[in-house]
Amino acid sequence: xxxxxxxxxxxxxxxxxxxxxxxxxxxxxxxxxxxxxxxxxxxxxxxxxxxxxxxxxxxxxxxxxxxxxxxxxxxxxxxxxxxxxxxxxxxxxxxxxxxxxxxxxxxxxxxxxxxxxxxxxxxxxxxxxxxxxxxxxxxxxxxxxxxxxxxxxxxxxxxxxxxxxxxxxxxxxxxxxxxxxxxxxxxxxxxxxxxxxxxxxxxxxxxxxxxxxxxxxxxxxxxxxxxxxxxx
Numbered sequence: 001x002x003x004x005x006x007x008x009x010x011x012x013x014x015x016x017x018x019x020x021x022x023x024x025x026x027x028x029x030x031x032x033x034x035x036x037x038x039x040x041x042x043x044x045x046x047x048x049x050x051x052x053x054x055x056x057x058x059x060x061x062x063x064x065x066x067x068x069x070x071x072x073x074x075x076x077x078x079x080x081x082x083x084x085x086x087x088x089x090x091x092x093x094x095x096x097x098x099x100x101x102x103x104x105x106x107x108x109x110x111x112x113x114x115x116x117x118x119x120x121x122x123x124x125x126x127x128x129x130x131x132x133x134x135x136x137x138x139x140x141x142x143x144x145x146x147x148x149x150x151x152x153x154x155x156x157x158x159x160x161x162x163x164x165x166x167x168x169x170x171x172x173x174x175x176x177x178x179x180x181x182x183x184x185x186x187x188x189x190x191x192x193x194x195x196x197x198x199x200x201x202x203x204x205x206x207x208x209x210x211x212x213x214x215x216x217x218x219x220x221x222x223x224x225x226x227x228x229x230x231x232x
Contacts, residue, residue, distance in 0.1 A: 001072050002145055002163055004101040004205065006030045006115075006216055007038065009123060014039060014049065014096055017123045018171075023049035031211045034071045040093040040143050042130055046175040052093070052130060052141040073129055075148040075164055075188050085181040087129065092174055092184075093143055094125040094166065099216060101205060102159035112221050113205045114158045118165075119195040125171045126163040127188070151193035158198065167192050 008030045011022040023039040039049040055069025078084050103111040130143040146164040150156035170187055200221040204210050
């Protein structure tokens with residue numbers, strides 16, 4: 001599961017990278033977590049950014065509380081469930097990021113945080129699905145990140161999931177106004193293995209309230225309690 005990612009660049013960089021207007025009210029995030037607002041580009045409004053909450057409320061939930069969240073959607077679910085393919089024909093988005101995090105489990109209780117980026121250090125686009133729903137007479141827009149098995153050995157050495165990272169050509173196709181279920185399957189089943197780089201980071205990443213640039217820097221391997229470890 002992907003529970004954290006970063007997008008620590010200014011609005012102007014996002015606008016240039018995706019050839020859009022600058023996202024309004026966006027502040028860089030270095031420890032982005034579920035329930036927070038992030039800039040996304042939807043297939044309904046590909047000319048600019050929208051700010052959506054990270055996490056989809058389950059469609060089967062009677063009370064679609066903003067606290068009930070689905071933050072990831074496995075690519076296998078898209079391939080196997082007709083209802084999801086149908087939803088993706090209308091509700092697709094890309095989620096900009098410059099890195100994502102995962103925790104490596106060492107032993108029964110030890111978790112070591114890692115950060116992964118493209119080797120090029122470029123901002124990349126994660127495939128997503130978005131939804132609009134009402135709760136307490138208010139309208140909310142949320143998104144979920146589509147995940148896949150790791151496409152790079154360094155990622156697979158830490159976790160069994162990573163975001164579905166789109167190529168620039170796939171980004172354009174993902175944001176088309178209309179996509180058929182067949183076209184959606186073609187994109188999600190054609191994962192391009194982009195070279196990744198990974199390293200251990202500070203266990204302070206566990207504190208959602210902390211959001212600072214130093215969290216993206218390489219640090220000696222340490223567990224969730226701050227104890228240095230020989231394992232990485």
